Amino acid sequence: xxxLFSNNKFRIAIILLAIIIVAGISFFKSRSTKLLDxxxxxxFKTAIDDICESENGGFADQRELMDFIESxxxxxxxxxxxxxxxxxxxxRPAVKRKKNVTPTLVAVSMNYQxxxxxxxxxxxxxxxxxxxxxxxxRTVVFFNDDKGLAEGYKGINKKYIDSKTKVIxxxxxxxxxxxxxxxQQRQTEIVIPAHREKxxxxxxxxxxxxxxxxxxxxxxxxxxxxxxSALSSLLTRLKSKSTDSRLAELSVGSNGSMxxxxxxxxxxxxSYNLSSFTGYIDKRIKAWEKSYGSDYEDLVFTYEVISDxxxxxxxxxxxxxTDKITGILYTIRSGAYRxxxxxxxxxxxxxxxxxxxxxxxxxxxxxDSITIPVIVQGVNDSFTERILNDNKVAVExxxxxxxxxxxxxxxxxxxxxxxxxxxxxxxxxSDGGVADSELAFITDNYFTPCSYLQAKxxxxxxxxxxxxxxxxxxxxxxxxxxxxxKGNTSIFK
Numbered sequence: 001x002x003x004l005f006s007n008n009k010f011r012i013a014i015i016l017l018a019i020i021i022v023a024g025i026s027f028f029k030s031r032s033t034k035l036l037d038x039x040x041x042x043x044f045k046t047a048i049d050d051i052c053e054s055e056n057g058g059f060a061d062q063r064e065l066m067d068f069i070e071s072x073x074x075x076x077x078x079x080x081x082x083x084x085x086x087x088x089x090x091x092r093p094a095v096k097r098k099k100n101v102t103p104t105l106v107a108v109s110m111n112y113q114x115x116x117x118x119x120x121x122x123x124x125x126x127x128x129x130x131x132x133x134x135x136x137x138r139t140v141v142f143f144n145d146d147k148g149l150a151e152g153y154k155g156i157n158k159k160y161i162d163s164k165t166k167v168i169x170x171x172x173x174x175x176x177x178x179x180x181x182x183x184q185q186r187q188t189e190i191v192i193p194a195h196r197e198k199x200x201x202x203x204x205x206x207x208x209x210x211x212x213x214x215x216x217x218x219x220x221x222x223x224x225x226x227x228x229s230a231l232s233s234l235l236t237r238l239k240s241k242s243t244d245s246r247l248a249e250l251s252v253g254s255n256g257s258m259x260x261x262x263x264x265x266x267x268x269x270x271s272y273n274l275s276s277f278t279g280y281i282d283k284r285i286k287a288w289e290k291s292y293g294s295d296y297e298d299l300v301f302t303y304e305v306i307s308d309x310x311x312x313x314x315x316x317x318x319x320x321x322t323d324k325i326t327g328i329l330y331t332i333r334s335g336a337y338r339x340x341x342x343x344x345x346x347x348x349x350x351x352x353x354x355x356x357x358x359x360x361x362x363x364x365x366x367x368d369s370i371t372i373p374v375i376v377q378g379v380n381d382s383f384t385e386r387i388l389n390d391n392k393v394a395v396e397x398x399x400x401x402x403x404x405x406x407x408x409x410x411x412x413x414x415x416x417x418x419x420x421x422x423x424x425x426x427x428x429x430s431d432g433g434v435a436d437s438e439l440a441f442i443t444d445n446y447f448t449p450c451s452y453l454q455a456k457x458x459x460x461x462x463x464x465x466x467x468x469x470x471x472x473x474x475x476x477x478x479x480x481x482x483x484x485x486k487g488n489t490s491i492f493k
Contacts, residue, residue, distance in 0.1 A: 033429045035484060036477035040130045044072065045123035052116035059112035062086065062146040066110070069126070069142055076130060085155030086110075086144030090129035094136040101136030104483050105160055107169045109145040109449060110152070113214050113258070120472035121172045127476055128483075135483045143449065147256025148216050153452035163459035166418045168479060169450050171464070175440075176471045179464040180419055182444035182451065183356070183377040184384055184410035188391065190332070190372040191401045192325055194365070195318045197246075201268040204248060204306040204313060205277065207234065210262040211298035214255040217375060218446040219336050219354040225292045225299065227263035228252065228360045230284065232329035234267065237280050239326050245269045247322045248313035250370075254362035257375060266306075268316055274305065317370075324398045325363075325370055331394035332374065334359045337387055346379065346443070354445040355383045358391070377447045380410060411450035411462070418461040425482040429474075 051068070052058040059065040069088055073080045081089045088110065094101060108118075108125040115122065122142070129140040139160055144152030161167060209227040231250075238245045246268045253262030269277060285301045292299055306312055317325075337356040339345050349355075356378035364371040374391060378384025388404070395402040413419075419441070426439045450464050467475045 033481055034477065035131060035133055035480040036127055036473060037130060038473065040076075041123045041127040041473050041476065044126040045119045047072070048115055048119040048122060052119070059115055062110075062112045062144065065112040065115055066142075066144075069110070069122075072126065073129075078129060080129075083152075083155070083157065085152050086146070087152040087156055088142040089160070090140040091160070092135075092138045094138075095134045098134060098136045101486055102164045102166055103137035103139065103162070104135070105139040105141065105165055105167045106479060107141050107143055107167060107449070107453065109171065109216075110142040111145045111148070111216075113147075113255070114216065117215070118172050120469050121170055121467070124170060124467075124472050124476035124479075127473075128479055131480055133480055133484045136486070138483055145449070148258040149256045150449060150452055153449045156456065158456050161453060161456045161460050163457060165457070165460045167450075167453055167460050167462040168418075168422070169448065169453065169462065169464045170475070170479075171448075171466055172469065172472065173466045174468055176467045176475065177440040177442040177465075178419060178423065179442055179444045179448075179466065180411075180413040180416075180462075182411045182448040182464065183379055183446055184381070184451070185408045185447040186376040186378075186384060186388065186404055187406035188374045188376055188388070188402065188404045190328060190374060190391070190395050191403065192321070192328065192370040192372070192398070193400065194321045194368055194370045196315045196321075196367055197318045199246070199248065199268055199313050199316045201244065201246065201270050201316075202307070202309075202312070203271045203274055204266050204268045204311075205274075205281070206304040206306060207231065207263070207265045207267070207281070208300060208302050208304075209264075210253070210300045211296060212253075212259070212261045213296065214258040214261050216258055217357060217359045217377065219357065221259075221357055221359060222335050224259055225288065225296060226334050226360075227260055228329065228363060229333060230288070230301070231263055231265050232326075232333070233284060234265075234277075234281065235322070235326040236330050238267070238269070238277065239323070241273075241276070243269060243273045243277070244319075245273075245322065246316035246319060247325060248316040250363055250365040252363045254373075257361065259359070260361055266313055268313060271307065278303065278305065321370070324400060327398050328372070328394060328400065329360075331397075332358070332360070332372075332391050337378075337383070348441075348443060349445075355379045356387045357446060358387055379443075379445070408447070408451050409455070411444075411448060411454055411464075413450075413454070413462050415461045419463050421487045422463060422465075422478070422482050424487070425485060426478050429478045429481050 108121050125140050212225050248268050249266040251264045252260050255261050281303050288301045336354040339351050339355050341351050359375045362373045376387050392402045
């Protein structure tokens with residue numbers, strides 16, 4: 001009996017020892033894979049949320065957002081540099097024992113108008129910059145992307161992206177994935193010869209659309225309120241009814257290379273056509289409220305009837321000029337172009353996926369000309385040219401001109417070292433609780449700043465990580481694990 005009791009004690013001791021060893025390994029693994037300081041991440045994100053939800057409704061301009069980031073860095077005693085292009089750069093040199101480890105650059109876009117939507121991404125970059133993990137050279141850059149004009153990306157010093165640099169561009173969307181390719185982009189413009197004449201009508205209707213939150217151009221363009229499309233529908237309605245009308249004044253709230261935010265337009269007609277036209281406008285307003293009202297609390301779509309003779313516009317665009325702009329806006333519209341079953345569809349894509357985007361960003365109405373900037377994005381030259389040719393045919397039909405002013409090449413990284421190592425790190429870290437169990441590989445169906453980063457050094461290994469809000473902190477933690485391990489994932493075992 002005593003021997004049996006002794007054997008049981010031995011077995012229990014062995015079991016307890018095994019439990020302790022497993023717990024120790026689990027504890028070590030947890031410590032080695034949880035590198036993100038959640039307090040730093042949460043406090044930064046909360047501070048942005050508080051500003052965006054305040055009475056002021058967010059940051060007033062780009063400078064205010066930059067000051068916020070720099071004040072946070074000062075409070076945390078972090079070294080940084082603001083370059084002449086508006087970039088805020090946190091650059092940590094390699095620790096002595098890792099001076100030969102490949103450098104890493106983490107890039108995020110800094111845009112005060114999208115700070116509310118991108119609070120998690122900005123917080124992720126801040127927490128990565130704040131971390132004191134031992135690593136090779138680690139650079140975190142808040143790139144100045146005010147109005148989507150990419151001034152910071154275009155101006156960044158090449159010294160930060162050498163041939164050995166591993167670059168991770170981080171942004172936010174509806175799902176989490178890794179990409180090594182995105183669309184090219186063409187800057188184009190339509191130029192309409194314009195002429196003015198004395199106003200022949202006795203009534204005017206002034207249209208006002210405002211309260212639209214802008215965003216970067218992407219495949220969700222068809223779901224975004226478009227004031228230019230709204231104007232097009234009104235002008236097209238008048239033309240379809242053979243109503244004697246003229247466009248008198250036009251001003252679009254352009255937001256650089258992002259979606260336009262507002263529009264004011266004055267159209268003159270005769271009083272006997274007024275009720276029919278305003279009735280149609282009322283229907284369009286109701287349609288806008290139904291489509292966008294719940295997502296855009298500040299959205300305004302109103303009109304004012306002007307019948308006082310002294311208040312009417314004295315000069316208007318001629319019927320021919322009005323007809324040209326009406327026809328062009330009807331034919332060339334903002335929206336995504338999608339693959340059909342007859343297309344040569346790239347691997348990983350299917351019918352219905354976007355292969356290109358057309359976006360009218362402004363209308364610059366002068367007395368002798370009307371210029372319409374159009375951004376065209378496409379997966380490659382072939383599909384982009386398809387959109388460009390459609391635009392060109394429509395423009396030439398109305399005897400106007402169509403010019404390309406700039407071309408930015410598509411991003412395509414044919415190296416797989418960084419993507420494979422990052423995915424492997426993700427798989428290891430996800431065992432410790434990353435929100436998404438798998439990291440999908442998807443080619444972006446829109447233009448990304450990776451094109452600008454690749455233009456700085458074509459030999460750099462660059463990936464794009466898009467995250468949904470719920471996984472942003474986990475992805476930031478994975479980035480830190482990657483920077484620390486650089487492929488040596490045995491430290492996570």
